[in-house]
Amino acid sequence: MYKIVKAVELAPKIKLFEVYAPQIAEKACPGQFIIVIIDEKGERVPLTIAGYDADKGTITFVFNEVGKTTKQLGLLKEGDFIANITGPLGNPSEIRSFGKVLCVAGGVMIAPMLLQVKALRETGNTVVTVLGARIKELLFFKEEMKALSHRLYVATDDGSEGYQGMDFLKDILAEERFDRCIAMGPVPMLKVVCDLTKPYKIPTIVTLMPIMVDGMGMCGVCRVNVGGQMKFGCVDGPEFDGHLVDFDGLIKRQRMFLPEERLSALLWELGGCGCGGK
Ligand SMILES: Cc1cc2nc3c(=O)[nH]c(=O)nc-3n(C[C@H](O)[C@H](O)[C@H](O)COP(=O)(O)OP(=O)(O)OC[C@H]3O[C@@H](n4cnc5c(N)ncnc54)[C@H](O)[C@@H]3O)c2cc1C
Numbered sequence: 002m003y004k005i006v007k008a009v010e011l012a013p014k015i016k017l018f019e020v021y022a023p024q025i026a027e028k029a030c031p032g033q034f035i036i037v038i039i040d041e042k043g044e045r046v047p048l049t050i051a052g053y054d055a056d057k058g059t060i061t062f063v064f065n066e067v068g069k070t071t072k073q074l075g076l077l078k079e080g081d082f083i084a085n086i087t088g089p090l091g092n093p094s095e096i097r098s099f100g101k102v103l104c105v106a107g108g109v110m111i112a113p114m115l116l117q118v119k120a121l122r123e124t125g126n127t128v129v130t131v132l133g134a135r136i137k138e139l140l141f142f143k144e145e146m147k148a149l150s151h152r153l154y155v156a157t158d159d160g161s162e163g164y165q166g167m168d169f170l171k172d173i174l175a176e177e178r179f180d181r182c183i184a185m186g187p188v189p190m191l192k193v194v195c196d197l198t199k200p201y202k203i204p205t206i207v208t209l210m211p212i213m214v215d216g217m218g219m220c221g222v223c224r225v226n227v228g229g230q231m232k233f234g235c236v237d238g239p240e241f242d243g244h245l246v247d248f249d250g251l252i253k254r255q256r257m258f259l260p261e262e263r264l265s266a267l268l269w270e271l272g273g274c275g276c277g278g279k
Pocket residue numbers: 034044045046047048049050062063064065066067068069070071072109110113209210211212213214239255256258259262263266
């Protein structure tokens with residue numbers, strides 16, 4: 002059992018949990034993820050590691066309440082227990098001195114990006130960060146990111162704070178040379194960023210979040226097409242060369258179980274177990 006030592010609401014439906022998991026905290030690196038199982042009947046939910054402290058024995062993750070399991074997770078409080086957490090899974094991010102790095106984070110993935118930005122600064126990089134969200138109320142970690150970045154831009158889909166959309170990046174990329182771009186967030190945002198950096202041949206690393214089951218390379222559910230080759234998001238990734246990713250194929254696979262997911266969330270909200278009668 003894994004005890005939740007801190008639970009904070011960062012924005013509407015976005016929660017941060019710090020959990021006592023010393024064996025994971027000891028080995029975790031930026032870019033890796035865990036699989037959370039709430040209770041003995043729980044689904045496996047992959048979540049990106051957003052912090053770790055080997056001395057305290059804790060790991061931190063931030064999640065968006067989008068469906069049955071993440072909503073159920075959101076009901077847990079400080080002092081509650083999670084049945085199982087597996088990790089760290091996936092490959093650590095490549096962190097070294099690249100030069101000038103553009104970090105673009107959208108939605109809930111702002112949280113793990115903070116870890117990357119910190120590591121990039123510690124290895125001597127110049128870091129320009131972009132935070133994106135649908136609306137201003139969903140932005141978080143602005144001050145923390147500002148303190149770590151050489152420059153920070155904010156963008157929202159509706160223009161309620163900062164730039165409207167990611168189009169402003171066109172001007173920045175036309176004026177400045179970047180040695181690397183790292184993007185984490187929703188697939189449409191990753192696709193836009195990759196389209197913008199491609200003409201400038203800026204190596205662009207994206208974190209992919211295909212549907213996963215075991216997270217260990219055995220089930221094949223997380224397959225993604227990268228440069229015409231079939232890769233497993235969990236063991237080959239989760240980070241890939243964004244200029245080679247088939248984003249349209251990824252979006253299709255992510256939506257594969259949408260009717261079942263909606264039914265499961267509805268049944269759970271109505272007070273059932275959310276298993277869809279199975
Ligand atoms: C490597 C990785 C890292 C992730 N990191 C984070 C994170 O840090 N924070 C966060 O909020 N979310 C993260 N996700 C997404 C998160 O796993 C899903 O939002 C969650 O599984 C949804 O479960 P649900 O039952 O609440 O919603 P559901 O209604 O079951 O699903 C909602 C949507 O989430 C996606 N999803 C569903 N099941 C899975 C699954 N088993 N694996 C992956 N995606 C799934 C699908 O696109 C689906 O349409 C990550 C996913 C992956 C693969």
